[in-house]
Amino acid sequence: MSVFGSVLAVSAHIGCRPTWDCEVCGEPWPCPTFRAVGRDRLDGTALIPVMSSLIPSAIRDLRGRPEGPQPPEIVRRFLWFLPFNDEEARAVALRMR
Numbered sequence: 001m002s003v004f005g006s007v008l009a010v011s012a013h014i015g016c017r018p019t020w021d022c023e024v025c026g027e028p029w030p031c032p033t034f035r036a037v038g039r040d041r042l043d044g045t046a047l048i049p050v051m052s053s054l055i056p057s058a059i060r061d062l063r064g065r066p067e068g069p070q071p072p073e074i075v076r077r078f079l080w081f082l083p084f085n086d087e088e089a090r091a092v093a094l095r096m097r
Contacts, residue, residue: 052078
């Protein structure tokens, strides 16, 4: 089973495009439940490729929405387990657009 599949099997909290809200709790995804399961069950390095692969779609879906997050905020949201500062998150967002 994939890393992402392992987390989903435990939490069932998955994001729904194009809003990227959790289908179970309605919170912005990855929601607190998903984050807790991912952090408790997986090494962050295993999550990096999985969560990074979702960022370009999330940026396309969320950018420009009224009161929606900016690309650097999306990067920090999806890679919550990495300590990005503003400059680093902006650089990652530019590469992932």
